[in-house]
Amino acid sequence: MALRLGDTAPDFEQDSTEGRVHFHEWLGNSWGVLFSHPADFTPVCTTELGVTAKLKDEFAKRNVKVIALSVDPVDSHKKWIEDINDTQKTTVNFPIIADADRKVSLLYDMIHPNASATQTVRSVFIIDPAKKIRLMLTYPASTGRNFDEILRVIDSIQLTEYNQVATPVNWKHGDDVVIVPALQDPEIIKQKFPKGYKALRPYLRMTPQPETKR
Numbered sequence: 769m770a771l772r773l774g775d776t777a778p779d780f781e782q783d784s785t786e787g788r789v790h791f792h793e794w795l796g797n798s799w800g801v802l803f804s805h806p807a808d809f810t811p812v813c814t815t816e817l818g819v820t821a822k823l824k825d826e827f828a829k830r831n832v833k834v835i836a837l838s839v840d841p842v843d844s845h846k847k848w849i850e851d852i853n854d855t856q857k858t859t860v861n862f863p864i865i866a867d868a869d870r871k872v873s874l875l876y877d878m879i880h881p882n883a884s885a886t887q888t889v890r891s892v893f894i895i896d897p898a899k900k901i902r903l904m905l906t907y908p909a910s911t912g913r914n915f916d917e918i919l920r921v922i923d924s925i926q927l928t929e930y931n932q933v934a935t936p937v938n939w940k941h942g943d944d945v946v947i948v949p950a951l952q953d954p955e956i957i958k959q960k961f962p963k964g965y966k967a968l969r970p971y972l973r974m975t976p977q978p979e980t981k982r
């Protein structure tokens with residue numbers, strides 16, 4: 769059955785460029801980003817993996833571990849990493865799953881046969897520390913993903929998780945946020961949002977972005 773938001777991210781064991789990965793154990797108490805790309809030695813993926821490596825500190829700040837996947841074997845991944853490091857001026861610092869038997873790709877529905885019978889599409893799964901899937905994205909092979917957007921979504925999800933606020937259209941870090949409708953107790957609201965809030969409607973209450981407690 770297809771995966772949905774809120775489902776437990778399926779656990780698996782698979783080889784990677786950093787050894788055998790037991791996924792849930794590897795995640796530990798961190799948040800996780802699992803993302804697939806069509807194949808090794810492809811141009812768009814080379815740029816994506818380079819940027820992901822450069823964002824190491826941004827992911828770490830958010831307590832997020834990142835893991836990539838494609839259906840090529842470990843020795844191919846390792847040769848390709850040399851190219852990524854060289855052309856993108858970085859050092860790949862996260863594991864790339866070698867899903868040659870497509871075990872994980874099938875588990876996460878990353879192969880869309882009407883797009884490609886053999887290659888994974890560009891899927892992204894954001895997984896929380898309880899191992900629940902909090903976001904799923906699917907991009908076509910020819911479109912590189914926007915990793916600033918992935919960080920933005922992580923910020924938004926963590927704000928909701930830890931601060932009971934939601935983020936409005938086109939929100940970016942520092943903009944006002946929305947108090948979640950479920951929060952109604954005036955005392956708790958006062959305590960949680962000492963800077964106050966503006967109620968444009970009873971259901972639309974804007975407040976300055978709190979610092980995310982992680």
Ligand code: BEZ
Nearest residue numbers: 806810811812813909910
């Ligand atoms: C790629 O880099 O993965 C790619 C580029 C163009 C079309 C499809 C895939």
